[in-house]
Every structure is written in structure tokens, then in C-alpha cells.
Amino acid sequence: MKQTEHKTLLVVLSAVVILGILLNCLFFALVNNNDVPTADEIADKIVIPVQNMSDLNEKIEYLYNLETEDDRAEDIAEELVLSEIELKSFKKELLEILENETDLDSYKDIYKIKVKDLDVDLSGESAEVEIELKVYYYIDGDEEEKERALFTVIFEVIDLDEDDDFEDAEATLDELELLKIYE
Numbered sequence: 001m002k003q004t005e006h007k008t009l010l011v012v013l014s015a016v017v018i019l020g021i022l023l024n025c026l027f028f029a030l031v032n033n034n035d036v037p038t039a040d041e042i043a044d045k046i047v048i049p050v051q052n053m054s055d056l057n058e059k060i061e062y063l064y065n066l067e068t069e070d071d072r073a074e075d076i077a078e079e080l081v082l083s084e085i086e087l088k089s090f091k092k093e094l095l096e097i098l099e100n101e102t103d104l105d106s107y108k109d110i111y112k113i114k115v116k117d118l119d120v121d122l123s124g125e126s127a128e129v130e131i132e133l134k135v136y137y138y139i140d141g142d143e144e145e146k147e148r149a150l151f152t153v154i155f156e157v158i159d160l161d162e163d164d165d166f167e168d169a170e171a172t173l174d175e176l177e178l179l180k181i182y183e
Contacts, residue, residue, distance in 0.1 A: 069162050070122060072162060072166070073122055073125075073127065073160040073162065073166070074120045074122055074127065076157075076160060076166045076169055077120050077122070077127040077129055077157040077160060077169070077171070078118060078120055078129065080155075080157055080169060080170065080171040081118075081129045081131065081155045081157065081171050082115070082118075084155060084171050084173070085113055085115075085131070085133065085153070086113070088107060090173065091107035091110050091113075092107045093173060093176055094107070094110060094135055094151070094176070095107045095110070097151075097176065097178050098135075098137065098149060098178070101149075101178065101181055102137075102139065102147060102149075102181060103139045103140050104137050104138075104139065105140055105141055106141065108141075109137045109138040109139075109141055110135060110136070110137045111136055111137065111138060112135075112136035113133055113134075113135050113136070114133065114134045114135075114136070115131055115132075115133060116132040116133065116134055116150075117130075117131065117132040118130070118131050118132075119131075122160070125158070125159060125160045125161050126156065126157060126158045126159075126160060127156075127157040127160060128154060128155070128156060128157075128174070129154070129155045129156075129157055129171070130152065130153070130154050131152070131153045131154075131155070132150070132151070132152055132153075133150070133151045133152075133153055134148055134149070134150055134151075135148060135149045135150075135151060136148045137149070147181060147182060147183055148181075148182045149178060149179075149180065149181045149182065150178075150179040150180040150181075150182070151176060151177060151178055151179060152175070152176075152177045152179055153173070153175065153176050153177075154173075154174045154175040154176075155171045155172065155173055155174055156171070156172050156174045157169060157170070157171045157172075158170060158172075
């Protein structure tokens with residue numbers, strides 16, 4: 001008896017669903033299809049305002065040059081600083097700090113300087129360049145005994161003027177800090 005009630009309920013629900021589908025189909029068949037705009041009608045209603053494009057190339061070139069000037073200034077600052085860390089005078093600065101902490105005798109015992117990180121902070125025609133360096137050196141001039149040290153170095157780069165082709169730009173050592181000695 002219980003099963004018969006379920007079957008009856010199932011038949012009634014099925015009939016209601018089928019009737020609903022038929023009514024929807026009939027409704028959509030009776031609706032006037034002329035109310036729906038075609039793709040061409042929609043496209044005709046779209047209005048694109050025409051702007052004066054004659055100075056667009058100038059604006060794009062101006063924006064490109066702004067970015068390029070900053071990029072060139074950063075590149076020049078980086079190049080100047082990287083050339084500074086290869087100089088004998090910079091190695092002597094490293095020696096002064098390392099002499100007190102290690103058995104390093106001469107700046108000539110510094111055989112490799114590796115840049116781990118370099119950040120350029122450009123501000124107008126000057127820049128602050130912060131570098132993290134790993135310095136490799138021989139102990140007492142003995143190539144068998146090697147150590148390395150980690151430094152943070154800050155250089156100030158001035159006169160980054162593109163109008164002068166960066167001709168007067170120069171880097172000066174601002175800060176040199178020994179962070180760690182690896183043995």
C-alpha cells in the first residue's frame with residue numbers, strides 16, 4: 001500500500017513537470033520574436049567617440065622616454081658602483097676592516113668579490129646604491145687557507161644627468177659594514 005502511494009505521487013509529479021515544460025514551450029512560441037534585437041542592430045547603437053590622435057605618438061614617446069631616462073640613470077649608477085668595487089682603493093677599504101678581524105695582510109689577498117644583492121634607489125639626479133657583497137680572500141697570503149666575509153656597502157652616486165650623457169656622474173663610498181666572517 002505504501003508503494004502504491006509513492007507510485008501515484010511520482011506519476012502526479014511527473015505529470016506536473018511535463019505540463020510545466022509544455023506550457024513554457026507554448027509561452028515561448030507565442031512570444032513575439034521581433035522584440036529581440038539582432039547583432040547588427042546592437043552594433044549600430046554602439047557609438048565610439050573619435051579623438052584627436054595626432055599627438056598620441058608624442059605622448060607615448062614622452063612616457064617611454066621618462067621610463068627610459070630612469071632606467072638609464074639606474075644602469076649608469078649600477079655600472080659606476082660595480083667598477084668602484086673592483087678598484088684597489090676599495091679593496092684597501094675592505095682590508096682596513098678585515099685586518100682587525102682576520103689575518104689578512106694585503107689587499108692583494110682579496111681574490112674575488114661577489115655581488116649577492118644590489119638595489120638602486122634613484123632620487124632626481126642622484127642615487128643611493130646598496131650592495132651586499134661576499135668577499136673572498138687568502139689568510140696570510142696562503143692560497144690554501146681561504147675565508148670569506150659578508151659586507152653591506154652603500155654608495156652615493158651623484159650627477160646622473162642624462163642631458164650631459166651622465167658624463168659627470170660619480171660614485172662615492174658612503175658606508176661599509178662587515179656583517180659576518182665565514183671560516
